[in-house]
Amino acid sequence: MPDIVVVGGGLTGLMTALTLSHSPYQVAHIQRHQPIDGGETIRTTTVSAAGKRMLETLGVWQRLATPPTPIQTLKVADGEATIGTRARRGKAFGLEWQDRDEPMAFVVPNATLLSALERQIQAAAVTPLIDRTVADFTIANNRANLSLIDDKGGTDEVTCDLVVGCDGRNSTLRKSAGIRQHALPHKQTAVVALISAERPHQNAAFQRFLGSGPIALMPMDNNLMSLVWTLPKQEALRYQACDVNAFDKACTKAFGDELGFLTLQSDRLVWPLQPTFIANPTADNLILAGDAAHVIHPLAGQGYNLALGDAAVLLDILCDTFARGLPAGHLSVLTDYRQKRRLEVGAMSLTTTGLDALFSRMPTGVSKIAGLGMNLLNRSPAKSAFSTIASGGTLAPANLFAGRLPQGYRHRK
Amino acid sequence: MPRGKSMKTTADQNEIANFAAMSEKWWDERGPMAPLHRFAPVRIDYILQSMRRRNQKNPPDEMAVGQAPLAGLRVLDIGCGGGILAEPMARLGADVTAIDATAEAIEAAKAHLAVGQLVVDYRCCTAEELAVESDRDKDKFDLIYASEVIEHVTDRQLFAEAIAAMLAPNGTVVITTINRTLPALAFAKFALEYVVRLVPAGTHDPKKFVKPAELRAEFGSVGIVLDDLTGFVPTLAGSFRQSGNLSINYGASGGWR
16 A cells, blocks of 8 residues: 555656655656657756756666756847847847856657656556556545546555645646636647757757747757747647748747747647746645646746745645654645745745746836846846756756755655 | 542542543543544653663664564553553554543554454553462563553552552653643643534533642652653644654653662
């Protein structure tokens, strides 16, 4: 009988189950095996420097089939691009962050990360409950009961102290537990694709805040770049369907000529953007993690880093709880998790949603002032503080973010 | 040991009835005992710290595979209630004896053992009764703790004597209780009992609250030095943390002089 059951087979579910396998509790993992689809070869994940240390410690980084691309510089611009006006080109991406010696983040194709996680979890102390989905979540005698259905329609049940729900933005577990979610209206959609740039990206990540939404380019190998272009719903669908040449032109126009002409290199995916916020991502015997607990605007590529933080913080809490002789579902696990995740999740939700709203939805005057603020920021000490936060781990101190496992409990299993 | 009418006792009969009414709710973490469940982590931390300070607990980095940190240690929980602290101690490997003067609480505690597949020697008796029974060297305890109990005791001197009679030569004593100050009164009496109604009205009698100096003097007179004090204060998250502020709830620990 497991103490903890992790639900979800995506990037977050696999990573969380693997992380918690290093706790002294018995861990089971419920997932449906899904073949890695084409979409995952186009979508990418940005992992902060702290997240990299965590994935190295978990043995995942070493299993990545291709080395992740480091981000050395983060370049930010606001307002329309200034194509052709050479005099102003230098200022096109006015705000520039560069961090010490260490890259601030890394870009990994989702498919590469998924297969590394899948291989690593096979070697971990996790009981796999494959090809099952959760039909119901109930509580009896301070323990959680999960009713499971397998692919052949067979039913099954598992009882545990703590369920960790990594079942995504439409989390079944969240709904079963009656946890309220606040979702912003769906007004924007992101167009996601791989493009190649005419000029070398020099390992810089780019963000341009436009009236219609931010356009972001993350560096990848072979001078490829991962495009996340946020647009009003209808416009996004139009750009997804339009002629390739027209897309290249529109994309280059929106981004500016910092990197020369941009050329589409993959299918175009659309991704509805609907940031969500949950005041309390816990209920009796249940903890939500990753997108089940918080969907943030993808503009800064921080979504997966929050999920890494959820897992790293939860591992530390569970090790302390075990050392106290308490069960994994103890009330203090829920309150500690809630308290320790509130700051980072809240800050990240506010920052990403706020930045987008500031530049995309406010009147031009307000955006101008904000743009001025960004220029000031460029010259202020706040800048180094922001770079520190961008490289991760600052708002979520956890052993794994420092590149180590919690000590003294590992060998107890 | 017969319980004659003349037997001196430290347990107050009215208060025993009060807890008995609630014994079924002991293990509901959101029920009437929620404050004790919320308090458990910080209390366990303090108990383990006190043992570590006195070189009793097995340090985690030196433990053998499968060895629990309290393995081989005899622990006495006085006023165990439904076993909220006794169960974690058993899970950490200790050989736990837990006593409570309320039969219903002991029954609730025994019934709950099966849930965690744990072993605890629960007995319905007072500290003095157990002290008389176990007046032999082999029955001494390596750790004796009384958490949120001493403020319900009528004769604290007798209570300290009973503990002294059962404490092993190298043993540790840990007491946690409510201070007799205005903030403590406001918190324990009015906030807990009347405002948020976390515990039933009438649970606490402020006259029996104990100041740290009084507690140290009473234990000092039986040869036990309580040489460490820590405060427990509520946090905004609804749990408790250790603090230098002793004015509400505090813990005291020590051993033979």
